[in-house]
Amino acid sequence: MRNSTTRLYAVDGLRLVCALAVAGYHYGVSWRLDGVHPPAYFLPYASHVLIFGFLGVEVFFLISGFVIGMSGWGRSLRQFAVARAARLYPAFWVCVPITAVVVNLLPVRTGVVETAPPSPAHVAVNLTMLAEPLGVPLVDGVYWTLWVELRFYLLFAVLVWWGATYRRVAAAATAWLTASLFAPVLPGWVAQILIPEFAPYFVAGLVLFLMRKHRPTTWLWALLIACWLISLQRVTDRVASLQPGFSVPSWPALVIITAAFVVLTAIALGATDRLNLRRLAVAGALTYPFYLLHPRVGYSLMRAAHHATGAPASVLVPVTIAVVLGASWLVHRYVERPFAPLLRSVLSGRRSSKVVPSPTEPRADTSPR
Template structure:
């Protein structure tokens, strides 16, 4: 998931973050309506705090899956195994919302100054190599260590299922997902297509802000006046997070304006309404208060605004970069493989949930590093260059 599949940002110091030289620098001057496009392969600024926030979100989602959304023995509710942590871990599913918020910011940052072809090539290069590796690893593990009772996902995927999953479109093609966490990727892909259309027009402050405004209005109006197809395109449940992230990047690149602030506030209000409904739909077997969810989402908005306005520019710890690199493969690997490991080890040893959960997290972070080091790093630039074609390679 930005989701967890955001760009690997490149590091630069705050004074040199401006990438369009005839526009005013970040947090100063008036937003420009147009400017020459910078070369597509120019290095992008890096915000290490975003990397750390993404890993926190991935660990939160894993905590929800491991500690709340399944049963260790298929009989007792999750709270029986994590009686004190379960009431906190239940809110970990909100990491998905924060992923989408971060994705809007990072995709706008990585797409600025790129042509549609370069943008889509960079997205494919970023998402697919690690995804292919994780689909195959997950299919192999759940075939060798199947889990078939008391979890949201079960059974062994067929060869056809695996092949279709490798396209990243099983949801669209109505094929069972190898791991149900892939549903967020279909949401991300629709956002990428939206943004690719925007890059085709040429990214400027005014065009991007207008795009965000129009999408937000559609997210409010469409659910009440349209059929499911248009609703699927507009994504009213998730649109406020992407729109808010894009808007915050405009604040970061230029400066806060009344227009941008109004957009963020409107997105925040819609997010609070949406997340309230999300909590009501969660039924873990124990009471779940709704009030922590809007608090968590509000904190996420505040943190990302702080990052956008430069409050975290001094955070340059190298481990944050590593954290960001692990997030995407860890998110893709953690659920079904984690279920299989925890459940099978418990069945053979009787070990309690807490050390099994911790061990699964540590193990899968290690596997995620291997996927990043030996799959993403060599294949990501190669696939991106291949999709850009000769013109991009010559550049």
């Protein structure tokens, strides 16, 4: 059995790679820089690679299953809920208004999915993180993944309440994966709970956590392989749904998702335990605010810069990523670091510690969100 509470710096690095991949997909493929021409017009070669950045979301969910098992194991239901709220809400409460302000000052009305600047009422509802189930327009389209995450947290919270043990988690993971296969014939509300499109990733992450905390067994290996095989079909379906204006082969996506399974399996089994690059913890800490800020804020900045300077996409994309990373560091340093412990203390009903940990200090929670 390996230490399941040691910070895994490789996971931090993998999280940032996923966030950058998603940003590459959004900036290079999923919108039109000038509002008219398709992505391939501005990035004729890069767009054929950046298109596969959408898989960053799938890998995020794979990581999430792994680290939520790590961070939730041995906690009470209240401790688990408080930890998740303190992790998610401080940055979210700042990034949502920032996005709303930027898109109102620099609106992008063509070439994107979301064109209308959010109203104050929509912003207020979005701050609850429940805008999607309430039917309120999202301030930024990427928030859909947070609703997926919240449903996973609710499912895992049931295990925490019941008492998470090896047998219970393994049985629940098996039942969840099996039930997700029958989602098309189940009532809609059941499918909403089961998250069938992404269940294989969350389940695989939980299985890898069990392998790390206890030991690999034949059943766990079989369950992991089943998750991988189902994920190949899910990814194939996702590729088929893409409409970037050019042909997208499925085989690179299958290779990428397979590589993600292999890499996280290696991490879970201890291949990177001796990796002690604490700067990767900072990189991992930037992932969540970067993910929240990058789409609509990035679109607004790039469209304004393109109109003002005529700079090409090959320049605007990396510069915008650098700018948003800088803003993400500010959110992490001046919002998450001081206010996450404060919120945790308030929700726990205890006084906040005066010592704010360095972003490079090891932590058990390496959540991708």
